[in-house]
Amino acid sequence: AQSVSQHNHHVILSEAASLELGCNYSYGGTVNLFWYVQYPGQHLQLLLKYFSGDPLVKGIKGFEAEFIKSKFSFNLRKPSVQWSDTAEYFCAVAGTYKYIFGTGTRLKVLA
Amino acid sequence: NAGVTQTPKFRVLKTGQSMTLLCAQDMNHEYMYWYRQDPGMGLRLIHYSVGEGTTAKGEVPDGYNVSRLKKQNFLLGLESAAPSQTSVYFCASSSFPAAPVSSGNTIYFGEGSWLTVV
Numbered sequence: 001a002q003s004v005s006q007h008n009h010h011v012i013l014s015e016a017a018s019l020e021l022g023c024n025y026s027y028g029g030t031v032n033l034f035w036y037v038q039y040p041g042q043h044l045q046l047l048l049k050y051f052s053g054d055p056l057v058k059g060i061k062g063f064e065a066e067f068i069k070s071k072f073s074f075n076l077r078k079p080s081v082q083w084s085d086t087a088e089y090f091c092a093v094a095g096t097y098k099y100i101f102g103t104g105t106r107l108k109v110l111a
Numbered sequence: 112n113a114g115v116t117q118t119p120k121f122r123v124l125k126t127g128q129s130m131t132l133l134c135a136q137d138m139n140h141e142y143m144y145w146y147r148q149d150p151g152m153g154l155r156l157i158h159y160s161v162g163e164g165t166t167a168k169g170e171v172p173d174g175y176n177v178s179r180l181k182k183q184n185f186l187l188g189l190e191s192a193a194p195s196q197t198s199v200y201f202c203a204s205s206s207f208p209a210a211p212v213s214s215g216n217t218i219y220f221g222e223g224s225w226l227t228v229v
Contacts, residue, residue, distance in 0.1 A: 009151070034217070043201060043220040044154075090153060092218075097161055098144065098169065099203075099218050103153035 002027045002095040006102035013081050014110050021076040021105050023065075023091030032094035033074040035065055038104075039087045047089075050074065061085070083111045114138065117202050117221035124192045124228045132187040132224050134202030142205045143185035144169075144218070145177060147198040154201065160185055192228045200224045 003026045013019060025033065032051050036044040048059025055067040065076045074091060086109045091102040115136045124130055134143065141162050146154040146169075156169030158177040166177045174196060176188045185204075189196060202221040 006153075043222045045220075046217050049217060097142070097167070098156055098159055099205075100156075101146075101154040103151060 002093060002100050004091050004093050004100050004102040006089075006091055006105050008105045009103070010106050010108075012108045012110065015083055016080050017109075019076070019078040019081045019085070019107070021089055021091075021107070023074045023076065023102060024072050025074065025091070025093045026072065027093050027095060027100075029095075031067070031069075033065075033067060034092040034094070034099070035059065035063070035074075035076050036090045036092060036101075037087045038090065044090065047076070081107075081109050083109050085109050115202055115204055115219050115221035117200070117224050119224060120222070121225045122227070124189075124226065126192060126194060126228060128192050129188070129190050130192065130226075131189075132200055132202070132226075134185045134187070134204075134221060135183055136185075136202075136204040136219070137183065138204060138206065138219065139182070140204035140206045140219075141182070143179065144203045144205075145175070145185065145187045146201045146203065147171065148201060148223075149198050157187065157200075189226075192226075194228045196226065197228045198226060200226060 005024045007022045034049045035047040038044045050057045050067045058064045088104045090104045118133045144159040145157040155171045160179040163182040178186045205218040
């Protein structure tokens, strides 16, 4: 079955701290992976996506993610978080005809 | 650029009432989706459509019906609302099927509809 697991449900960091959010997926076909961000009261917006090629993907706002096939992982990273990064982050895998989302990680950045 | 538009944004229903959420996209996308978002459960797919006139069940279809009479619109209906359907509903669309996915494909979301059933 296709699934996505996000192990960190809540993360609290101070500004300038480094961030890594875990994402593991289960999917048997060609893997297409995404990270979306949802700021408070807003809809989901695409941060970055992986389709093929370089497993290190760079997205908007200084975020990056690394696809590690052997670990079935697609972890999101940012070297130095800002207060404005406070949001909920969703990992997703593209399955057949639909996208499967993880349960989300709520990030709170303290100023 | 309107993208994906959902109406209404907020609605309060009494148990047993019916209502329809409307989703409209202006990107000529073939694929449309309805998700519900609940705390701690992420986004769960209710129904989706792979083209005009088609619909299919997602993970949590019970209590909902959908229709895709026009390519640009995807309607989500609640025939007899229940408190368990209190949620935030997101419509989304994409230009290609999720797999195989071209480098240009992505899924675009509407701004959400907050529904409370009392």
